[in-house]
Amino acid sequence: MKDKLVLIGAGGYCRGVLDSLLLLDSYEIVGITDPATPIGTDVYGISVLGTDDILPKLFESGVKKAHITVGSVGNCSLRKKLVEMAENIGFELVTIIDPNAVLAKDVRLGKMAYIGKSATINSDVEIGNYCIINTGSIIEHGCRIGNFVHVAPGSVLVGDIHVGNESHFGLNCSVLQGLTIGNRVIVGAGSTVLRNVNDGETVVGIVK
Template identity: 45%
Template sequence: MEDIVLIGGGGHALSVADAIVNGVNYKIMGYTDVSDTHIPLRYLGTDDILKSLFERGVMNAAITVGYLGKSNIRDRLYYMVKQTGIRLPEIIDPSAVISATADIGEGVFIGKNAVVNAGTKIGKMCIINTGAIIEHNNRIGEYSHIAVGAVLCGDVHVGEHTFIGANATIIQGVQIGMNVIIGAGSIVIGNVPDNGRVIGVG
């Protein structure tokens, strides 16, 4: 079983750790962050330690920073990790249901009881959180975050760096641009341009 390091010591790290412990074939070595966040995992130090970990044979990491109002934090961490040579495997909770015809990108996290249906493509570094449903033939752009319980009906396209809030519903065939925020519980029935915001029905 290979070691894996978690990058980020917040609440999202615990969800990712749980998925790993429950079935993903890695052993958690610990986590890095700017300081010890006192989560129940071993604190390894700041991100500066990653290169030395790679030189000592650690080959895998998971970026466990969730959406903090700026998706480019995960973007920056991705390129930092890639420069060390460490891999970013996808982490999929064993309770998730993933179609054999879905395409899951590098570093993607898929949480408990999430569904990714046939023909869907999830771009690198996305978060598909607990109970989210991504129906057939969706396209989810890189670094996007689909929050807890969100439902994306068939043929929805989501641009990069977009956040879809908890329990939001996106109606079939809708096109959502880049850097969009869809508020929790919103119902999206029409296309949303780049940098758009939807709260309620839009």
């Protein structure tokens, strides 16, 4: 018997995660909660059940696993709030790895990671809690990634990079090997980072 799973959030990010889940076929997906989406809305055959207010009743009914399907682009506050809410209810927040992702055998993943289609994570990489490693991104050997980090589609983090918490790497950006990227950093789409980046910085273009 498959474990029952609820998804929290019905936006665009939910569709990508849900497609991965349907390919994996590892859980019984009971539905989705979202405060802004009408009850009964169909997302790839899975229904929106109501707002997040119904989550305690779902947990009491036997749904013990959840995944937060609200993403983040430079601001993790809502995602963090939903994680706290779900964990306080008692849900186990599960990691989801798309079957087309490639992970080295010694990759270490924290709680509730999402690893998207064709993402590649190489040897001796550590990913923190609640991270999104999105479609086609590459994280090379020896990288250390903090909590609530979002690596957007097509981004490349070359080897031995250290990344703090709540940082965002925009679409198709690249980060040179051996650098340190601080907490709450935003790297703009298409940027190339050639130097260390301090906490709270937003960097775009060729960063040197």
